[in-house]
Amino acid sequence: MTNFPFCEGRTRKLVTFSPDQFFTVTYRFTPRIIRVHPGDTVTWNNKTANDGHTVSVVAPSDIPKTAADVGNCAVCNPFFAAHFPNGGPPQGAPVLFLDDLKPGNAPFKLDSAGDSLLVPPPGVGFPPTASAQIAAPAGTTLSYLCIFHAWMQGQIRVVAQEDDRQAP
C-alpha cells in the first residue's frame, strides 16, 4: 500500500532527506525528541487543519532514512491495515489505539514497537488529541513515526527521575 488518502494531492517530488528537513508538507512533531519518566502520560495535539496523524512505535532500524524509504514505507503498512480495518479513511470507524498491532483498550500505553495512536484531524467526531501512558522502563528509547507522513519522526526517551539533569 503506497497511497495514503490523507496525503492525496499533496505529494511533490522528493529530492533529499534529512531529519526535520524532509517535507511534502510542513508537518512535524514538535518537539521531535521528548524525555519522560516511566508512567508519564504524553498528549499529542493535532494542530494541522485537515490531516490525521499517527504516533506509531517502530524498531529504530525501521525508521525511514532515505527519500525512497519515506515514499515506500513498508513498516507503515501493517499499522495502516490495523488502524483502518474497514479500508482507508473516511470509511468505517478507525481503531484509535493499537497494542502490538491489535486493537487496544484504554488506558492507552506505549511500550514497544507495534503500539500506535491515531491522532485525528479536528472536526471528525473525535478530539484532535491522543494521550498515552509511557509504559517502557527507564533507559528505553521509543522511536516513532506518522504512517501517513513517514518523514514525521520522533523519539520518546524514557529516563529515571535521577537522570533529569543529564543532557538528552
Ligand SMILES: [Cu+2]
Ligand atoms: Cu502525519
